[in-house]
Amino acid sequence: MSANNMSDPRRPNKVLRYKPPPSECNPALDDPTPDYMNLLGMIFSMCGLMLKWCAWVAVYCSFISFANSRSSEDTKQMMSSFMLSISAVVMSYLQNPQPMTPPW
């Protein structure tokens, strides 16, 4: 009887389970940063084989993408993007061990 007391607003029979809102209905609310950064990271990784600074920017992009990613996102994609950028840096230095020259 105490549970059904007038002062107690709780109703165990009215419990509804949590349903995660589908992301398709609110695409504008989803933050596009991790996807953009992922894509940029891959592009810069490809360019990094020619230019050293591109490889470094790719590493930064993959870090930013990781920091902004949702927990529901696949970690495999994050890891693969990260590995790609690191390999771009390593390969550009193996090919050309000279230090990077500033563009100015």
Add this chain to the structure above:
Amino acid sequence: MKAFHAFCVVLLIFGSVSEAKFDDFEDEEDIVEYDDNDFAEFEDITEDSVTESPQRVITTEDDEDETTVELEGQDESQEGDFEDADTQEGDTESEPYDDEEFEGYEDKPDTSSSKNKDPITIVDVPAHLQNSWESYYLEILMVTGLLAYIMNYIIGKNKNSRLAQAWFNTHRELLESNFTLVGDDGTNKEATSTGKLNQENEHIYNLWCSGRVCCEGMLIQLRFLKRQDLLNVLARMMRPVSDQVQKVTMNDEDMDTYVFAVGTRKALVRLQKEMQDLSEFCSDKPKSGAKYGLPDSLAILSEMGEVTEGMMDTKMVHFLTHYADKIESVHFSDQFSGPKIMQEEGQPLKLPDTKRTLLFTFNVPGSGNTYPKDMEALLPLMNMVIYSIDKAKKFRLNREGKQKADKNRARVEENFLKLTHVQRQEAAQSRREEKKRAEKERIMNEEDPEKQRRLEEAALRREQKKLEKKQMKMKQIKVKAM
């Protein structure tokens, strides 16, 4: 006799020595004039030089080894003699001599002129040929930047986590006294309270509460700043932003039909543009709430005046006035369907699903520099939410208001149907054509010619019937119009 013998011996010795020296010279000059020393070829063949040469012979023989090298460490007397040679040789430049041996001496006047013609530039050793860590300064800078990013990520993540936990600890008691289910991620088989927040991101935390009278459920979203992203942190230095707490409650079907919003003017303008229901039902600009005793910072958007009157009771006004700095927006609607959906192919063919919802957006005090203790300031706002849930269920429009509300909803639906009329017609047309095509294919595929003929006849009869019906309709419309 003896003296003569001695003189001959001396002469012989000198002769042998000078012969050896003469081998070096290829000049055809008078041998007598050459001195018996290395410098003989540099000397001028003048009276001055002849008179001085004996002196030279004596002094320079001692320093044969040093003459080919830079003139360092030689005696001052030597230098004095060389200076004399310089002046003499300066006079006769036509005299051939080896330039290399007197670098820095006789060429003093000449080097200045030669410098003007051919400047010697001393170039630094290129960086990539240097074997030092200093040349890799850009790489070191990059790695330092990455380390700084990682440090900021860890610090930011921890701070957000502490803030979320502080909020939950402050509000836990109130929530547990109002809801049966506090915390659910939807994965458990049974509906049991997890008693903790769902982490969606490093800066977004969710909490689902359910099991209350007047309310189906409440989703609380803690939208913190992206403290884990260094770029965001730097951007925020230019433009301070607050953390936000959003509460969305789905109310019972008992909630009456109205659309109402109150909040900061900026927020309301934005919501009016973005939200489907506010743009359709509250077409007027946000009005000032001063009439109801609200501060100037807050404005009101309402479907009709009666709703505003009903909503702005004493307690609500008290909440809004006291916590105006923390309130971003409060939105009550029975036609809530989220933000406007921009579809590429035009209007959606169906009206979006609507839910009776109360939305609250609060700003955490501190403008970004939030501490866990600031979360306690949000507790009274939770009380406001609970009060609003109960009020929304109890509030009823009078007959006039209800009629107006129904009219509004019918109008919106009609407008929507008109806009989509063309699309719906096209969709219906395409469906009909698809059906016809399927029918024809079936007839074609039929192997039995008799059956084929019968099916064709049936299809023809159906078409004729349809035409007749249409003609009848047209006649009826014409009669009506007349």
